[in-house]
Amino acid sequence: VDVARRAGVSIATVSNLLNGRDARMGAETRARVERAIAALGYQPNRAARLLRTGRAGMIGLLVPSISNGSYAALAHEVEAVAQAHDHRLIVSNTYRDPALERSLLDDLLSHGVRGVIVISASGLQDAAELAERGLVAVEYDSRAWPGEPPVMDHVSVDHAAAAALAVEHLATQGHRSMAFLSPAGRTLSRAAKIAGFRKAAHNAGVRATVLEGQGASAFGDSELAEIGEALSARIVAHPDRPTGLVAVNDMMAIGLLAGLRKAGWSCPEDVSVIGMDALPLTAYTLPALTSIRSPQAEMAALMVERIARRIADPALPAEEFLFSPSLVDRASAARPPMPERDHP
Amino acid sequence: VDVARRAGVSIATVSNLLNGRDARMGAETRARVERAIAALGYQPNRAARLLRTGRAGMIGLLVPSISNGSYAALAHEVEAVAQAHDHRLIVSNTYRDPALERSLLDDLLSHGVRGVIVISASGLQDAAELAERGLVAVEYDSRAWPGEPPVMDHVSVDHAAAAALAVEHLATQGHRSMAFLSPAGRTLSRAAKIAGFRKAAHNAGVRATVLEGQGASAFGDSELAEIGEALSARIVAHPDRPTGLVAVNDMMAIGLLAGLRKAGWSCPEDVSVIGMDALPLTAYTLPALTSIRSPQAEMAALMVERIARRIADPALPAEEFLFSPSLVDRASAARPPMPERDHP
DNA sequence: TTGAAAGCGCTAACAC
């Protein structure tokens, strides 16, 4: 109203300009309005705009814990993409609690958020219902139900391939007995990694063990590292004497490295360790951690783009996108101590 | 409207119940309304509420980069507190760019956000103007201008004390020459740490050097670690032979550790290193990193509480809150190699 | 090319 008055036009004209409907607006009128906007330092009230249009200019991100380095890195990428589209990012910790997840989703909806990226332990149950209520959700790092057409978009790295990459790298170095380390809870992504690990080990003809730690709902950096450290005791005592270790993620690998060291084993001389996520800091551990990297920036860009497209066209069929992981070859994975000799 | 119709009451009654004005509402009416709400799965539209009341139920958090572990940890704490108050958290990366910071703040305002926590390199210039426009800002980890009454709330750990803690710990172990390592840009918190370092070193009667790396705007984990690694070369070549090293934060310390190691120096035998932030992962480095911890959870709680109080009462005088850091004594700081002998 | 007016869903002042 103030801008319109100052420019001597109606509020509709101002609104038209603001919303790009200025194709055939008088150049002089446009200039007057623009001057008024600048002079008044006017900024549109987004709440009112949202109320009217249903578009909030915000997207949601639900992560188990934002202090987990891997999710923090994802959040960074997502925020960067969102910022480039002039959108804000609402972040919430879900602690892998499905009920909380659910209520957070409801709440985002009531805030006018129409698009959300979710990292869910168990998969979103009522995706269809959410879609009906106008919420476009994309699941990160979880797969659709095999066989059925996906009910929502899934953007994930190929966890099975990631595990296979680790196994093959170790097998190439000569390891014949490997172990996969994970916390106790079976999230979808962990299950996929474990399956991939088993299959690749089978294909490579090596012995495979899966070791699960305590603490079902571990998602914080310290819990993860702690579990890794605790698991090292089971490694050194294991009858199969695994020499190639694959950790479900980098923080577990870091804990594992510390535990192994305390037990007097050195890496990579006595055991090889491969992590997953390729966090920046893994380049600086001792030894520098060999790890598996996901193309997070591209995944973030795709997720935001999919959300934008499905908001524009809700009929857009859901798809599953699978990204290929890559191995970051550093110092923690090398040849096993004495290949084959004491295991005929 | 739907709820009111179903419950056979007016919308005002529904609104009254929803907003706690139900003190003298008929028990039977209340029950009917509640049943209708449940049956319809009704959720209030927050955009409309915001438009009417000006309260968005969201708070903002502006960090240089959310992928930086220390800010991610802070974000986690802040989100937890906000969630407990049924508020959502909007997070944005500022990349330490004052212009971006400024436009993000404007944008949050237009989204209806009334409270924001800012980590700013240079301090918020126009805090007074923001306050006038209805934005309550709290600065994290930066101090008010000394002498003048603070124009906004500041919540910070005492950086000078943190540096002093590190210096004293090293001095107690016998170190007589120390260096402080930092990236090149002088943020307020870095400046405070450096001043505290210098002063404490002077008090302890030890030699003090401040070494700055390249890369003025380093806030990402990898840049920080990289600078730390690069700085190690200047340490080993330094004429003063500093044996006690204090890094501006943990990621730099981790990079430093890696660089020193490559140069053939071992820690803590040849040099001692102390980091700052006490990130969870520092318990698992080799050697486990001695570091300085801030009470982040308490600081987060205070910031959210201050925001709530100042929104309720804009006249509330601004204050500066200083928290005491504590030393986490681990393995990276010990006695210097040969105390005093080759430096008469 | 511009303007008038309806209405998004809610809250709160006020009337009953």
Next chain:
DNA sequence: GTGTTAGCGCTTTCAA
């Protein structure tokens, strides 16, 4: 105790 109603700031037909 409960209901009526104005209006938050905006977008968007529709009319001029």
